[in-house]
Amino acid sequence: MKKSSGEDELAAWLRVCLKAGRPGDRLPTMRDLMKRFGVAQRVVERVLKPEIAAGRLVSRRGAGVSIAEVVEKQTEYDADLLILYRLSESRLANTLLQELEQRLKARGIDILKLGYSSEDQAQAVMSRMGRFRCCLIQLHFETLPIRFLAALTAHADSIVLDGISATGIGLDAIGTNWREPLALAFRRLRGAGHSKIAYFTSGHPARQIAMARREYERLCAAEGLESWLLETDALPGGYRSSDLVDSLTAQREADGNLPFTALIAWGVVDGYMLDRALRDLEIVPGRDLSVVVLGSTDFPSEHLRRFDVCGNRNDEKIDLFERFVWSRVQGEGPPPQIHYLPVHFVEHGSVVDLTD
Incomplete structure (x- = not known):
């Protein structure tokens, strides 16, 4: 059946209304739409039906038709951030995690912290976990096996790595090019x-x-x-x-x-x-x-x-981690990349000048 010009005009008007309107905005009544576009009730119903079926419009008895509230599907997270760190003797590495944890908790980020001695141990624990918005991992110079990376991506929306041992694989790597x-x-x-x-x-x-x-x-x-x-x-x-x-x-x-x-x-x-x-x-x-x-x-x-x-500088490193972990938890920021820290030289008198 060939559509009437009134039906085409109604369909075009509805597309504009859905694009420009706000959730909860009510459409004109059935009678008003019939009069405005010069069409029968069955034509109005035919135009509105697919939008109601798709959830873009809501029809309630006695309340008419309105633009639907946008309800995004929510993912259940065990916590905002998983801090995963290989056990080491490095006081500097431990200090970084402690300071960063304090800062992020102060910003309202929910954190789960897990130390591990092997990838198999970490994966066994993670297999019983749900999902996280972000995973901060500290490898302490060890390798990042492909199967371990796959396990991390199965549990985290994004990954931030302490160090630049792994690059170009869809994660943020923060560290110094030594x-x-x-x-x-x-x-x-x-x-x-x-x-x-x-x-x-x-x-x-x-x-x-x-x-x-x-x-x-x-x-x-x-x-x-x-x-x-x-x-x-x-x-x-x-x-x-x-x-x-x-x-x-x-x-x-x-x-x-x-x-x-x-x-x-x-x-x-x-x-x-x-x-x-x-x-x-x-x-x-x-x-x-x-x-x-x-x-x-x-x-x-x-x-x-x-x-x-x-x-x-340790303070610059912690600031950079805080900024990028925060942005990843919020689902923001540029595409994953390598973030190199600035290099400084400080004299304390342990170098003799032989040119004198």
């Missing part, structure tokens, strides 16, 4: 006249650790300098004083002196441990050996305000 502070520390030492620079670090295969080791070798090769790459089996934050003592002792020459004049140390985290190791070796930083620590410039226990330090 090649940058390493290169800056190296340049500062070169500018102070040092041509024999050692690098003490972890031998772990994690991406950011391995890339920093490679950057050190590249810097030495580019300037035709000998390299002294001193590696320990421990993860950053898990070093012992003996690790550094053993590494430096192995480098000592027959006369007891070290073959290098400067040392860049990354992953030490505990400045007291570094200080104790140097004292055990009877090395005075800033006199016998120039020392630059790569770490958090505003975390005094890392450098004791005694060692020159190059790296990120």
Whole structure:
């Protein structure tokens, strides 16, 4: 049956009404619509019927027809945020989570916190959980297996990662590209006249650790300098004083002196441990050996305000995490991306200027 012009006009008017109207707005009465568009009651009913069936219009006896209230399907969440962290000895990593948890709870975010020692253990616990708006995960330099990532995405609308070991896979990664502070520390030492620079670090295969080791070798090769790459089996934050003592002792020459004049140390985290190791070796930083620590410039226990330090600021890191976790919990923000922290250099007097 060919539609009448009045029916077409009514249908067009209704589309505009649905687009411009507000939930709860009432349509004119059946009689008014029939008179306005010059159509029969069955025509008005035919035009309104599909919109009522789709839930865009609501018809109530005695109340007429109105634009439906938009009710979005609600997802049940166990909490707003799941903080998932691999157990570690890093005081800095634990401090970050504690401070961030306090800030986010103060903003009204409901948090569930879970520490784990293996992915299998974490997945077993998560299998009994529901869904979260966001998951903040701290891997502490360990890998992020594909099956574990799949389990996380099954339980969280978005994922924020502490560190940049996993990138380009649809999550926010926040951290420092440690090649940058390493290169800056190296340049500062070169500018102070040092041509024999050692690098003490972890031998772990994690991406950011391995890339920093490679950057050190590249810097030495580019300037035709000998390299002294001193590696320990421990993860950053898990070093012992003996690790550094053993590494430096192995480098000592027959006369007891070290073959290098400067040392860049990354992953030490505990400045007291570094200080104790140097004292055990009877090395005075800033006199016998120039020392630059790569770490958090505003975390005094890392450098004791005694060692020159190059790296990120802990307060900037926490601010960035707070901002992005908050936005993800709210379902806002730009597409997931890598967020690199700014790099700073702070002098505390542990570097001797050999150019004088």
